[in-house]
Amino acid sequence: MRPALGTITLxxxxxxxxxxxxxxxxxxxxxLAGCTDVFVQINFGTLRATEFLDLSRLAPLRRICEEDGxxxxxxxxxxxxxxxxxxxxxxxxxxxxxxxxxxxxQIQHRxxxxxxxxxxxxxxxxxxxxxxxxxxxxxxSAAAERRVxxxxxxxxxRASVLRPDExxxxxxxxxxxxxxxxxxxxxxxxxxxxKVVMAAVRxxxxxxxxxxVAPTVVRLPRTEAALxxxxxxxxxxxxxxxxxxxxxxLRSTAAYRLRVATNLLARFWADTAA
Amino acid sequence: xxxxxxxxxRVDGAAKAAGATRYLDDLVFPGMLFGRTIRATIPCGRVTGxxxxxxxxxxxxxxxxxxxxxxxxxxxxxxxxxLVQSEVRHAAEPVLLLAHPDRETLWAAQVRLDEERAEPVLxxxxxxxxxxxxxxERGDLAAGFAAADVVVEGEYRTGHQEHVYIxxxxxxxxxxxxxxxxxxGSIQCPYYVHHALTHLLALPxxxxxxxxxxxxxxxxxxxxxxSVIAAHAAxxxxxxxxxxxxxxxxxxxxxxxxxxxxxxxxHRTGVTKDxxxxxxxxxxxxxxxxxxxxxxxxxxxxxxxxxxxYRCPNVRIAGRAAFTNSGPxxxxxxxxxxxxxxxxxxxxxxxxxxxxxxxxxLRLRNVLRPGDTMPTGxxxxxxxxxxxxxRQAVRRSGWTRKRRAWQGTDRGIGLALFCHGGGFTGSGExxxxxxxxxxxxxxxxRVLVAATEMGQGSWTVLAQVVAxxxxxxxxxxxxxxxxxxxxxxxxxxxxxxxxxxxxxxLERGAKDLKERLGGLAPAxxxxxxxxxxxxxxxxxxxxxxxxxxxxxxxxxxTFAWACDVAEVRLDPDTYEARASKLTLVQEFGRPLNPxxxxxxxxxxxxxxxGWALTEEVVMREGAMANAQLTNYCIPTTxxxxxxxxxxxxxxxxxxxxxxxxxxxxPMDGPAPAIVNALxxxxxxxxxxxxxxxxxxxxxxxxxxxxxxx
Numbered sequence: 002m003r004p005a006l007g008t009i010t011l012x013x014x015x016x017x018x019x020x021x022x023x024x025x026x027x028x029x030x031x032x033l034a035g036c037t038d039v040f041v042q043i044n045f046g047t048l049r050a051t052e053f054l055d056l057s058r059l060a061p062l063r064r065i066c067e068e069d070g071x072x073x074x075x076x077x078x079x080x081x082x083x084x085x086x087x088x089x090x091x092x093x094x095x096x097x098x099x100x101x102x103x104x105x106x107q108i109q110h111r112x113x114x115x116x117x118x119x120x121x122x123x124x125x126x127x128x129x130x131x132x133x134x135x136x137x138x139x140x141x142s143a144a145a146e147r148r149v150x151x152x153x154x155x156x157x158x159r160a161s162v163l164r165p166d167e168x169x170x171x172x173x174x175x176x177x178x179x180x181x182x183x184x185x186x187x188x189x190x191x192x193x194x195x196k197v198v199m200a201a202v203r204x205x206x207x208x209x210x211x212x213x214v215a216p217t218v219v220r221l222p223r224t225e226a227a228l229x230x231x232x233x234x235x236x237x238x239x240x241x242x243x244x245x246x247x248x249x250x251l252r253s254t255a256a257y258r259l260r261v262a263t264n265l266l267a268r269f270w271a272d273t274a275a
Numbered sequence: 276x277x278x279x280x281x282x283x284x285r286v287d288g289a290a291k292a293a294g295a296t297r298y299l300d301d302l303v304f305p306g307m308l309f310g311r312t313i314r315a316t317i318p319c320g321r322v323t324g325x326x327x328x329x330x331x332x333x334x335x336x337x338x339x340x341x342x343x344x345x346x347x348x349x350x351x352x353x354x355x356x357x358l359v360q361s362e363v364r365h366a367a368e369p370v371l372l373l374a375h376p377d378r379e380t381l382w383a384a385q386v387r388l389d390e391e392r393a394e395p396v397l398x399x400x401x402x403x404x405x406x407x408x409x410x411x412e413r414g415d416l417a418a419g420f421a422a423a424d425v426v427v428e429g430e431y432r433t434g435h436q437e438h439v440y441i442x443x444x445x446x447x448x449x450x451x452x453x454x455x456x457x458x459x460g461s462i463q464c465p466y467y468v469h470h471a472l473t474h475l476l477a478l479p480x481x482x483x484x485x486x487x488x489x490x491x492x493x494x495x496x497x498x499x500x501x502s503v504i505a506a507h508a509a510x511x512x513x514x515x516x517x518x519x520x521x522x523x524x525x526x527x528x529x530x531x532x533x534x535x536x537x538x539x540x541x542h543r544t545g546v547t548k549d550x551x552x553x554x555x556x557x558x559x560x561x562x563x564x565x566x567x568x569x570x571x572x573x574x575x576x577x578x579x580x581x582x583x584x585y586r587c588p589n590v591r592i593a594g595r596a597a598f599t600n601s602g603p604x605x606x607x608x609x610x611x612x613x614x615x616x617x618x619x620x621x622x623x624x625x626x627x628x629x630x631x632x633x634x635x636x637l638r639l640r641n642v643l644r645p646g647d648t649m650p651t652g653x654x655x656x657x658x659x660x661x662x663x664x665x666r667q668a669v670r671r672s673g674w675t676r677k678r679r680a681w682q683g684t685d686r687g688i689g690l691a692l693f694c695h696g697g698g699f700t701g702s703g704e705x706x707x708x709x710x711x712x713x714x715x716x717x718x719x720x721r722v723l724v725a726a727t728e729m730g731q732g733s734w735t736v737l738a739q740v741v742a743x744x745x746x747x748x749x750x751x752x753x754x755x756x757x758x759x760x761x762x763x764x765x766x767x768x769x770x771x772x773x774x775x776x777x778x779x780x781l782e783r784g785a786k787d788l789k790e791r792l793g794g795l796a797p798a799x800x801x802x803x804x805x806x807x808x809x810x811x812x813x814x815x816x817x818x819x820x821x822x823x824x825x826x827x828x829x830x831x832x833t834f835a836w837a838c839d840v841a842e843v844r845l846d847p848d849t850y851e852a853r854a855s856k857l858t859l860v861q862e863f864g865r866p867l868n869p870x871x872x873x874x875x876x877x878x879x880x881x882x883x884x885g886w887a888l889t890e891e892v893v894m895r896e897g898a899m900a901n902a903q904l905t906n907y908c909i910p911t912t913x914x915x916x917x918x919x920x921x922x923x924x925x926x927x928x929x930x931x932x933x934x935x936x937x938x939x940x941p942m943d944g945p946a947p948a949i950v951n952a953l954x955x956x957x958x959x960x961x962x963x964x965x966x967x968x969x970x971x972x973x974x975x976x977x978x979x980x981x982x983x984x
Contacts, residue, residue, distance in 0.1 A: 005383035041905065044526065186849045188966075189889050190913035194905055197849075251893050251901045257850075257968045264848040 006043065013055045017062065020168060021143040023054060029165045030054040034077055035111035037104070038120045062115075062170055065089060072174040076115025080127075081106075083114065093134060093174055095181035095200050099126045102185045105192050115169045118151075121159040121217070126185055128218040129200035131172060132210035133181075139171040140164075148173070158216035179204030180273040184265055188252060196253040199265045203273035205229065209266070214247040214258050221245070224266065234270045238263040279743045279932045282870035285735040286754065287489065287728055299445040299461045299488045300522050307447070308335065309378045310511045310521035313371035314531060315363040317392040318600040318897035322361055322370055324389030334384065335515040337372040342510060344477030348502050349470060355566035355603065357475055357506045363390065365565035365602050366898035367531040369503070374511040374519050395600035397897050399562040400539065402597035406563040407571035409578045409594040411826045413650045419554025419589030423545025426554075427626045431542070431618035432962040433946070435892035436535035436607060436885075437899070439909050440729075442491025444500060444532060445522035448508035455482035456512065458505045462487045463497040464767035465725050469759045471502035472509060487757040490729035494882070495606030497729070498769050499568050500532045529902035533605030534892060536561040536573055536596070540581075540618030545589075550632050550640045552587040559594040559615065564603035565897075570596040573604075575700050577611030579830045580943075582650055583619045584661035584692045585641040590650040601897035606769060608882065609942040612695055620691040620947030621961060624954050633678065634951065635669045638692050653829045658935070660836040660862040660925050665692050668838035671921055672858040677842070681955065685847060686855070689951025690840045693943040696831030697936025698772040701821035704813055704832070710763040711780040713741065713788050714808035715801040719751025720788070722781065723808075724765040726773045727757050731938055732871035733773045739867055740778045740931045744785030747797060763810060771835070771936025774867055776813065778931025784811030816929035833927050835863040835935045839880070839944035842916075843952040850967040850974060852953055854884055854916045854945075862923035863940060865933035869922070872937060876920050879941025885910045887946035891964050 012030065014020035024030055031050035033039060034057065042048035056062065062077040065086045072092045074083070080100035083089050090097050103109055103117075103126050117125045118138065136151040140163060151172075154161050163169065180203040187193025198212035206229045209221045224241040232240070247258035290296045315322060327336070339346050339358040346360065347353035359370040370388060375381040396402050420426060446460035456476065462468055465485040472483045485505070490497060504521055511519040523531070538561050545554030559577055563570035578594040627634040643661045648654050668690060669675070677688045698704050712723035722741055728734045738752040745752075755762055765777050788809045792800045800807065821828040840858040845851070859876055866872035889908045893901040901907050926933025946963045953960050958973040 005379045005381075007379065007383060044524070045903065184848075186851075186967075188908040189911055190853070191911045193908060251906050254968050257971055260971060261849050261967075268848050 129210035319395035414589035438496035440492030448512035538614035687955035691947035841948035864935035883945030
């Protein structure tokens with residue numbers, strides 16, 4: 002049953018400064034960007050917020066650029082922006098691969114990477130990429146700006162260190178050495194929510210992240226260490242199987258997720274072998 | 276120039292492409308209220324109290340006491356209440372109705388029900404009650420098994436399926452002066468709604484008018500359920516004395532409305548070493564859900580398709596549609612035939628495996644030919660194309676080569692031979708006694724039928740039939756909006772009957788009208804003599820007989836025949852089986868409009884692929900737990916492989932211009948063909964959807980051949 006929206010309030014700041022001031026003085030506010038998750042929540046009756054902050058006028062937050070050797074992606078960059086960006090294609094191709102598998106073209110035009118991060122679904126397709134890339138999140142408030150490693154951002158299911166007076170404004174990615182790899186497994190070939198999603202980087206120390214197998218996107222430090230230490234892939238798969246505890250839900254089973262995750266690990270390793 | 280057999284553009288196409296077509300939710304009436312349904316959440320038990328936690332000013336509230344007639348949605352029988360009095364038999368069962376001028380206020384209203392949960396029956400195998408039992412027997416089963424060299428047994432299952440018509444269910448009820456009611460709705464069968472409402476509202480026939488808006492898809496889902504929504508909207512409209520619009524949100528539609536019947540079918544088959552079927556024992560169990568709805572009729576069609584396109588002298592088919600405390604299951608494209616033929620065709624590949632015989636060869640050995648009989652005794656005539664479609668499919672798909680070459684790879688190829696009876700079962704068409712009217716107008720001729728346009732192209736095809744039979748250009752033929760105040764009862768828009776049966780009545784009527792016009796064009800005749808109308812009644816093809824009590828005789832006037840060949844690829848990492856190509860050889864008499872026919876074949880096949888691979892209704896406490904399009908996954912274009920369609924013509928003399936029924940046929944084949952292609956990969960799957968989770972288990976069983984069964 003679709004709930005009543007009741008009275009909702011939308012604030013429309015024209016600058017980041019104004020947005021941060023509103024968050025500080027008039028909060029708590031729910032920031033809106035592409036609204037692709039918000040509308041789903043409205044239809045499912047799970048949206049409780051009534052006070053919104055529309056970020057769509059903050060054009061500078063959509064920029065994708067290089068700064069001091071880092072790739073800087075504005076939080077409002079859409080998946081289409083990521084797919085079209087030469088910079089992202091060159092520096093972070095696994096993010097382009099992930100963006101191409103988010104929803105369909107309409108969702109890719111509207112949805113933003115910042116929304117994907119802040120919405121915090123464990124199935125968010127871009128999240129394993131940011132995790133494996135050791136991205137840094139730039140969080141701004143009216144008072145200050147701080148940088149948080151992506152891998153330290155989430156504290157639980159849809160919970161993070163982001164404070165109510167803060168906005169995610171940008172994502173920074175230092176140069177990624179080694180071969181990048183991405184694979185999404187959904188119920189159908191497109192327009193599907195991930196049952197398992199993996200991003201990985203093959204370097205001296207491999208970096209491996211998984212979505213949809215835990216309350217948050219996860220890195221696999223023990224599996225990474227095993228592979229870095231020269232373990233055979235079968236042994237690394239064994240470590241991975243000990244390292245995650247997926248669950249049964251409407252979309253899949255724990256057994257399937259576990260097995261496919263170990264299969265993807267082997268596929269990543271074979272695909273990225275010199 | 277003849278238009279039958281030509282791919283003329285659909286008459287409703289331009290308006291739909293331009294977005295000008297007005298669907299139910301586009302319609303607005305002065306003073307209209309919005310309706311909402313309050314539903315039980317328990318699968319079984321009682322409602323003991325109702326609490327309105329809101330200000331009821333401005334609201335119209337209806338409960339079972341507001342029903343003027345019997346509290347029953349009359350269809351096959353009258354066991355389903357319109358509104359819960361106290362007993363609840365399934366989750367989402369309607370209890371109360373609200374209406375208000377403002378949708379937001381309506382949604383915000385909080386109603387709490389006190390519910391006492393009782394232990395539900397959710398497993399049809401444990402159900403104490405049948406909605407219907409059917410037994411079909413032929414020959415001597417024991418003698419048949421005695422003559423068999425090999426006996427193969429197996430159990431096959433299919434899940435629920437949700438229709439996912441793009442337009443959710445919706446009705447507007449408008450109270451009329453003088454105590455009548457007009458219903459506008461997304462309705463496949465206007466006269467079914469008319470029938471149910473006259474009973475519920477205790478109104479004479481002429482006080483109930485039902486108008487079918489253009490439908491955004493139906494697939495059977497708008498065959499029986501619209502009677503429930505129409506009843507609800509009508510009760511609210513009567514009480515409020517204002518028009519009421521009741522349109523379901525997607526989640527409510529998926530949670531509360533009917534689905535395809537899940538099935539458990541057991542086969543025990545005796546076969547000789549050289550592959551002759553000598554005994555077939557088949558037990559069919561359908562989960563009917565909490566009320567009878569259409570389950571007896573679905574079970575009937577299921578049993579009558581249980582031996583598909585094969586001859587066998589000794590047969591026993593025992594069918595049961597069982598009561599459970601889950602939402603009532605109802606009509607869905609195929610109507611029991613897909614379940615029966617999934618089990619049969621998956622089983623035939625296991626029989627072939629047991630005989631170490633090529634599955635196509637086993638089928639060729641047993642395929643029905645003219646002169647053979649089905650288990651009911653129905654004799655096959657020249658309209659039987661089972662062997663033709665099978666041989667063509669084998670040839671066109673490169674079956675023999677691929678079957679050999681793909682051994683031990685990640686690719687598999689499988690086929691399914693299947694049939695679909697056109698029109699109502701048994702003497703159903705005679706009971707319906709459908710009537711169609713043609714009348715002259717200032718611009719030509721108007722077709723008056725209750726057949727609805729739900730995307731399948733019925734208005735275009737019926738206009739083509741009338742144009743050719745009358746010998747006038749297509750532009751002179753108009754099709755009236757199905758409105759029970761205007762059109763005669765030409766029967767429901769179901770059972771693949773519109774082109775074949777309704778079309779045939781119109782073809783005959785047009786010939787009569789042509790004689791009446793004496794060589795004048797219809798418009799010219801209208802100018803000179805005023806309107807002329809001809810009403811024509813159904814006539815059964817000669818020589819048909821049906822014994823409903825013993826299930827003997829001609830179950831259908833004719834069958835359409837098809838063979839699908841599926842090629843699949845298995846992803847070794849994710850266990851996803853993806854169809855990579857389908858070859859579809861289909862004989863349905865004669866295509867009246869080839870492009871529209873192709874649309875039915877490709878669309879029905881895509882729906883079959885969804886049922887086979889991705890569409891899993893997750894049931895909890897007898898209700899759909901994944902009632903969202905994000906978690907119930909119908910195939911996208913990327914999930915739908917290239918299809919090579921071969922149309923075999925074998926005109927049926929008693930269908931319009933040779934047509935047989937087509938709408939449902941394509942739904943019957945993809946699931947068994949795909950599962951058989953997986954069997955070619957060594958994967959033993961006996962259930963659809965063959966989700967990657969189930970395929971993974973089959974891969975494990977393949978790796979440990981001695982484990983399990």
